[in-house]
Amino acid sequence: MTPTEFDHAEAPPSPLQRRYQVFVSSTYEDLKEERRHVIQALLESKCIPAGMELFPAASTEKWNLIRRVIDECDYYFVIIAGRYGSRGSDGRSYTEMEFDYAIETEKPVIGFYHEDILDLPGSKLEKTDAGKESLLRFTEKVKTKVCRPWRSPEALGSAVKSAVFHEIEFNPQPGWIRATSQADPALIIKLKQRIADLESQIEDTKSQVKKGQYAPAEDELIEVEFEVHSQATQPHPENRWHFDQNNELRSVQVPWPILFAPLGVKLKKPRSLTDIGAMLKLAAIKHSNFKAHEAVPEGFELKSVHLAKAFKGKILDRLIADKLIQEIRTTKRDGWRTKKVHLFQLTQKGLHLAATLRATTPS
Secondary structure: OOHHHHHOOOOOOOHHHOEEEEEEEOOOHHHHHHHHHHHHHHHHOOEEEEEHHHOOOOOHHHHHHHHHHHHHOOEEEEEEOOOOOOEOOOOOEHHHHHHHHHHHOOOOEEEEEEOOHHHOOHHHOOOOHHHHHHHHHHHHHHOOOEEEEEOOHHHHHHHHHHHHHHHHHHOOOOOEOOHHHOOOHHHHHHHHHHHHHHHHHHHHHHHHHHOOOOOOOHHHEEEEEEEEEEEEEEEEOOEEEEEEEEEEEEEEEEEHHHHHOOHHHHOOOOEOHHHHHHHHHHHHHHHHHHHHHHOOOOOEEEEEEEEOHHHHHHHHHHHHHOOOEEEEEEEEEEOOEEEEEEEEEEOHHHHHHHHHHHHHOOO
């Protein structure tokens, strides 16, 4: 299949044409009206709600069923008000157990917390100090993830609907597709052929590596500058307890695949630019640290090696310019404030390149 044929092939259904299953986690008896508004909001957003209505009687035997339902869902929403909830055998409430499992399985998690639980009727509040303490601890745990406040059932439904559309746009999941909306069988055959062609190209490159024929092109060599902090081995003439300090720049050439290949696994999930820079730094130092030792002037002892600040910026600019990583804008809870967060993850182009480089780059 040629690139032209691939470009004009019928595209699969867009994210808005899919149906997403959302697990709604909360205490039950005190939030029946709120859950009704949430379910209505999800249905109006063409989502499939799932949660406590399926298994209102919490028990150890139901836990395996709960986990299976969470596994099948695309998103996990947790609603917190004035109660901590019934507890399992380990002392955690079932709501917290569900939350921890969603985090463990890397589900997209959105929390909704009541702005002022003191406004709630006494019948909807924890009665014991232990229950209040557990609720406060769990609420703070949920607030470390993306959270939205609510005060009334109607406001909660509106917040849920807004969160759904935001997630579908910026963090789409596989979802469900009607059988009649599936791609044309002819397209599937062409895509399978395209995959086979790409796998064949990877195998050919692997063969070249084994034969010693693989070498990065000139534009794949990246210059890495090191700040070398070295210290004289002899005391300063005027103070025998003082040692001269010297900071110098050294540079080495690092093949581009050495820097980019390790990102393939870690950047499947969104990461900050700081995290990406740290990954690149580790990859470069692992490959080049021995050369930095060779660059230390005679009579000096190498104390530490740091990448020059400009290096990370150059590499990150290239990743963005080459459309290997894409920006994902989201929000993060910081105390009582919600602030915007800019994260990045690999594009499909980046995922493909990283997989190819891992397969073809000698370790």
